[in-house]
Amino acid sequence: xxxxxxxxxxxxxxxxxxxxxxxxxxxxxxxxxxxxxxxxxxxxxxxxxxxxxxxxxxxxxxxxxxxxxxxxxxxxxxxxxxxxxxxxxxxxxxxxxxxxxxxxxxxxxxxxxxxxxxxxxxxxxxxxxxxxxxxxxxxxxxxxxxxxxxxxxxxxxxxxxxxxxxxxxxxxxxxxxxxxxxxxxxxxxxxxxxxxxxxxxxxxxxxxxxxxxxxxxxxxxxxxxxxxxxxxxxxxxxxxxxxxxxxxxxxxxxxxxxxxxxxxxxxxxxxxx
Amino acid sequence: xxxxxxxxxxxxxxxxxxxxxxxxxxxxxxxxxxxxxxxxxxxxxxxxxxxxxxxxxxxxxxxxxxxxxxxxxxxxxxxxxxxxxxxxxxxxxxxxxxxxxxxxxxxxxxxxxxxxxxxxxxxxxxxxxxxxxxxxxxxxxxxxxxxxxxxxxxxxxxxxxxxxxxxxxxxxxxxxxxxxxxxxxxxxxxxxxxxxxxxxxxxxxxxxxxxxxxxxxxxxxxxxxxxxxxxxxxxxxxxxxxxxxxxxxxxxxxxxxxxxxxxxxxxxxxxxx
Numbered sequence: 426x427x428x429x430x431x432x433x434x435x436x437x438x439x440x441x442x443x444x445x446x447x448x449x450x451x452x453x454x455x456x457x458x459x460x461x462x463x464x465x466x467x468x469x470x471x472x473x474x475x476x477x478x479x480x481x482x483x484x485x486x487x488x489x490x491x492x493x494x495x496x497x498x499x500x501x502x503x504x505x506x507x508x509x510x511x512x513x514x515x516x517x518x519x520x521x522x523x524x525x526x527x528x529x530x531x532x533x534x535x536x537x538x539x540x541x542x543x544x545x546x547x548x549x550x551x552x553x554x555x556x557x558x559x560x561x562x563x564x565x566x567x568x569x570x571x572x573x574x575x576x577x578x579x580x581x582x583x584x585x586x587x588x589x590x591x592x593x594x595x596x597x598x599x600x601x602x603x604x605x606x607x608x609x610x611x612x613x614x615x616x617x618x619x620x621x622x623x624x625x626x627x628x629x630x631x632x633x634x635x636x637x638x639x640x641x642x643x644x645x646x647x648x649x650x651x652x653x654x655x656x657x658x659x660x661x662x663x664x665x666x667x668x669x670x671x672x673x674x675x676x677x678x679x680x681x682x683x684x685x686x687x688x689x690x691x692x693x694x695x696x697x698x
Numbered sequence: 699x700x701x702x703x704x705x706x707x708x709x710x711x712x713x714x715x716x717x718x719x720x721x722x723x724x725x726x727x728x729x730x731x732x733x734x735x736x737x738x739x740x741x742x743x744x745x746x747x748x749x750x751x752x753x754x755x756x757x758x759x760x761x762x763x764x765x766x767x768x769x770x771x772x773x774x775x776x777x778x779x780x781x782x783x784x785x786x787x788x789x790x791x792x793x794x795x796x797x798x799x800x801x802x803x804x805x806x807x808x809x810x811x812x813x814x815x816x817x818x819x820x821x822x823x824x825x826x827x828x829x830x831x832x833x834x835x836x837x838x839x840x841x842x843x844x845x846x847x848x849x850x851x852x853x854x855x856x857x858x859x860x861x862x863x864x865x866x867x868x869x870x871x872x873x874x875x876x877x878x879x880x881x882x883x884x885x886x887x888x889x890x891x892x893x894x895x896x897x898x899x900x901x902x903x904x905x906x907x908x909x910x911x912x913x914x915x916x917x918x919x920x921x922x923x924x925x926x927x928x929x930x931x932x933x934x935x936x937x938x939x940x941x942x943x944x945x946x947x948x949x950x951x952x953x954x955x956x957x958x959x960x961x962x963x964x965x966x967x968x969x970x971x
Contacts, residue, residue: 483894505788513783514790514823515775550787607970614965621756621958628968685894692887695901697880 432456432672436656438649445645445657446638451602453659456669463668470671471511474548477675478516480683482546487591487681489548491674494556495599496637497627498609500660501552504599507667508674509550518543521552534558534576535583542592555580559644564636577647584653594653595677597670598641599660603634705729705945709929711922718918718930719911724875726932729942736941743944744784747821750951751789755819757956760864762821764947767829768872769910770900771882773933774825777872780940781947782823791816794825807831807849808856815865828853832917837909850920857926867926868950870943871914872933876907 435456438445457463481487493501509517520541529537535555543549559580563573584594601609610631613623630637649655656673660666708729711718730736754760766774782790793814802810808828816822832853836846857867874882883904886896903910922928929946933939 502788506786510783510786512787513779514785514787514792515778515825517787518791519787552788610970614968614970618958620961620965623961625963625968628970631970685891688893688896690898692893695887695898697883697887697901698905 432669433656436658436669436673438645438655438657440649440651440654442646442649444642445649445655446600446642449600449657449659451600451605451659452661454662454665456659457665460662460664463664467507467664467667467671468511470668470675471508473675474508474671474678475512475516477678477681477683478512478548480685481548481678481681482516483685484683485546485686487593487683488543488545489593489595489674489678489681490543490551490587491548492551492554492556492594492596493599494554494560494596495601495660496606497624497630498606498613499599499601500663500666501599503663504597504667504670505550505552507663508671509548512548517548517550519550519552522554522557535579539583542587545591555583556644556648559648560637560640561630563640564630564633577644580648581650581653584648584650588652593677593681595674596653596655597673598645598655598657599666600657601660603631605661606631705942706929709931709942709946711918711928711930713922713924713927715922716919717915718922718928719873719915722873722930722932724873724878724932725934727935727938729932730938733935733937736937740780740937740940740944741784743941743948744781746948747781747944747951748785748789750948750954750956751785751821753956753958754821754951754954755789756958758819758959760866760954760956761816761818762866762868762947762951762954763816763824763860764821765824765827765829765867765869766872767827767833767869768874768933769879770897770903771879771886772872772874773936773939774872776936777870777940777943778823778825780936781944782821785821790821790823792823792825795827795830808852812856815860818864828856829917829921832921833910833913834903836913837903837906850917853921854923854926857921857923861925866950866954868947869926869928870946871918871928871930872939873930874933876904878934879904 435453457466481489493504495501505517505519509519522538525534525537538551538555541549541551558568559573559576562568563570588594610623610627613619645655645657658666658669708726730739754762766777768774778790778792782792795810798807798810811824811828814822814824831841832846832849835841836843861867883896883900886892918928918930931939931942
C-alpha cells in the first residue's frame with residue numbers, strides 16, 4: 426500500500442529539477458504493485474473525494490483544479506471516469522481543450538482557460554490544457570519560438586494568481602511508453618466502436634515522439650513550482666494510474682479540509698408548518 | 699415492471715391538457731411499486747445511458763437537454779446522482795440556475811440559458827431552469843404580470859428553436875407532497891451535515907405552496923408541447939423517481955439512436971511504427 430508521502434517521493438517534480446523525465450519508467454510498479462489492491466484503493470478514494478467535494482461545495486470558498494496532460498491515448502478520459510464518476514457531474518466540471526476556435530484565437534491563449542476555471546466549491550478537470558500552448562504549439566511550430574519561450578513564466582504567473590485566489594492546482598502528466606501507445610492506437614484500429622477515437626494525425630504526432638518528449642521535459646523543468654508542482658504518473662497500467670491520482674486528489678482535499686459552514690440560526694428556531 | 703409506454707401513459711402531459719396536476723398523487727405507486735426492482739432498473743438504465751452517450755459524443759450531431767424542475771427538496775440533485783453518475787462528468791454537464799447575477803439581469807432571461815445549452819454530443823442537465831421565470835418570478839411578483847404572461851410562448855418558441863437544431867428536450871417536474879417536503883426540510887434541520895442546505899427562505903416558499911401549485915399548473919398547461927412535452931414524476935419516493943426518469947432518458951436516447959461515425963479510412967491503411 427502506498428501512502429501520500431511514498432507517492433509524492435515517486436512522482437512529484439521538485440521545483441528546479443533538471444531533466445525530470447530522465448530515468449522515469451512509465452511501467453514503474455513500485456507504487457500499487459497489485460491490481461486488486463489498486464482498484465480497491467481507487468474505489469475508496471473516489472467515495473472519499475465525493476464526500477469531501479460535498480463539503481467544498483457547502484463551504485463555497487475554494488476550488489480544486491485538476492490538470493490532466495499527456496499524449497494521445499495516455500488515459501485522460503479514463504482518469505476522469507475512474508477517479509471522478511463517483512463524485513458525478515454535480516460536483517465536477519470537465520473542460521476539454523481542443524484546437525482553439527476563431528474567437529479563442531482572437532484572444533490571448535489563456536483567455537479561454539481563465540473562463541473555464543472552476544467556480545468556488547467545484548472540482549474542475551482540464552482534459553488537456555494551456556500546456557498544449559508549450560507542447561503541440563512548440564513541436565508543430567504553430568507560434569514563433571520566442572513567443573512560446575515567454576509562456577512558461579506567463580503560465581507560472583497565471584497559476585500563482587489562481588493559487589492566491591483560492592484555487593488549488595494539481596497537475597498530472599500521464600506518462601506512457603511508446604510501446605504502450607502503439608498497443609492503444611492499434612486497439613482503436615481493431616475495435617469498430619473505437620474507430621471514431623482514431624485520428625490519422627495521431628500518427629504524425631507519434632512520429633514526433635522525441636520532440637514531444639523534449640517539450641514535456643522543458644515544461645516540467647520550467648513549470649513545476651511550489652504553488653503548482655507537476656506530478657509525473659507512471660501510466661502504462663490504467664489501474665495504477667487511477668489509484669495514484671485518486672490518492673493524491675483525496676489527500677489534497679483532506680489537506681484543504683473544507684468544512685460545512687456554521688449557520689447563523691439554530692435548528693430550534695424553526696417549526697415547519 | 700414498467701415499460702416506456704406504461705410510464706408515459708402515467709406521466710406525460712398531453713399538449714392542451716387542462717389542470718394537469720389535478721388528481722396526480724406524488725406517492726402514486728403504479729409505476730415501480732417495488733423498491734428493489736426500481737433500483738435494479740435504475741442501475742441498468744444508468745449503464746445504458748452511459749453507453750448511448752458515448753455514441754452521441756462520437757456522432758457529435760445532436761444533444762440531449764434534461765430539465766429538472768421542482769420545489770425545494772424535490773430531489774433535483776439526487777436525480778443527477780442517481781441517473782447520471784454512471785455517465786460521469788465527461789459526458790454530462792450540469793447547470794444550476796440560481797438567482798441571476800447583475801450581468802445576467804442586464805440581459806433577457808433566456809440569455810444565460812442559451813449560453814448553457816449543451817454542445818453537440820453532450821447531455822446537459824438543468825438543475826432548475828428558465829421555468830423559474832414563470833414560477834418564483836410569478837409567485838413572488840418579481841416581474842409585472844403581463845411580462846410573465848408573455849413568457850410561456852417565448853419559452854415554447856425557444857424550445858422549438860432548440861428542438862429544430864438538434865437538441866432533444868426532456869422536461870421533468872419532480873412532484874412531491876407537502877408532507878414529504880416537511881420531512882425533508884426537517885431532515886435538513888436535524889442533520890448537521892445538511893444544515894447548509896437549509897435556507898430560512900425555503901419556509902417562505904413553503905407558505906406559498908398553493909401559489910406555487912397554481913404556477914406549476916399554468917406552466918404545465920401552457921408549455922407542454924409536442925416538441926417539448928412535460929412529464930410529471932411522482933417523486934415522494936426517491937428510488938421510484940430515479941427509476942422513472944432513468945427509464946425515460948434511456949428510451950429517449952435509444953430512439954435518437956446515435957451511431958458511431960463511419961471513418962473515411964480503413965484500419966488496414968495504417969501500420970503503427
